[in-house]
Amino acid sequence: MCPFVLRTNNIRESWNNSFLSLVGCSHPSIWKTIDNLRKDRNNIQVVILLDSCGQPPRKLAHRSTAQLQQKLHNLCTGVIDGRKSKEDTLMGLGHCIRWK
Structure with a gap:
């Protein structure tokens, strides 16, 4: 190509x-x-x-996007489960921000 x-x-x-x-x-x-x-x-x-049959085609996602979504999901579940404090969650969110 x-x-x-x-x-x-x-x-x-x-x-x-x-x-x-x-x-x-x-x-x-x-x-x-x-x-x-x-x-x-x-x-x-x-x-x-x-x-x-109810299986629409999957859209391709970049690996970095999938990893970022997993990190954010883990942060949210940590807050919901009570394993993370608000301060720890905000620190984690700060590490997930990407500046271009």
């Missing part, structure tokens, strides 16, 4: 980027294109089927 391809919110460009990564080359033969279109259709059918 080209390193200059940026993520986008435009659904058409998003599909083009995902199809390019599925194909793996810039100018595939017609047969390879047909096979990859079939693979893409099958992938979409699986997503639709899972969504209809």
Whole structure:
């Protein structure tokens, strides 16, 4: 995949980027294109089927975001359970703040 391809919110460009990564080359033969279109259709059918069964597709989250959410969850449960004082919780929250 080209390193200059940026993520986008435009659904058409998003599909083009995902199809390019599925194909793996810039100018595939017609047969390879047909096979990859079939693979893409099958992938979409699986997503639709899972969504209809109540399992919507998962959004990818950065590892750092998941870790931060876990830290905040631990701080909140510590306060609720009485294991942490308000001062300790505020100190913990202060350590979770990221300055850019």
